Amino acid sequence: MWYAIAIAVIYTIIQAYYCVKKKYFKELLVSMVIILISAMYFVIPFTELNIPTVSDIVYFIFKPLAELIFEIKK
Incomplete structure (x- = not known):
């Protein structure tokens, strides 16, 4: 881990x-x-921190947007 940081x-x-x-x-x-x-x-992975992954962040951002778009479409 220290080599990667260096x-x-x-x-x-x-x-x-x-x-x-x-x-x-x-x-x-x-x-x-x-x-x-x-x-x-x-x-x-080395420090075992509980930080959201990139896919979780993308899901958090685009899920409400997708719901809004499909709700308007109805």
């Missing part, structure tokens, strides 16, 4: 250096969020 930190530093040097601040923000999410989901 690799994520090293990759983040390299990515941040490149984005700041090129003044890609929006890309830096997006890449940091993606790296954080992927590192978090990699560490979850």
Whole structure:
């Protein structure tokens, strides 16, 4: 687990250096969020945290929307 965290930190530093040097601040923000999410989901099995999976999040977001659309369609 510590190796994965170390690799994520090293990759983040390299990515941040490149984005700041090129003044890609929006890309830096997006890449940091993606790296954080992927590192978090990699560490979850080792720490046994109860965090919802991506499919649970998608289901939570789109289920009410689908019900609304099909209710309007009737």
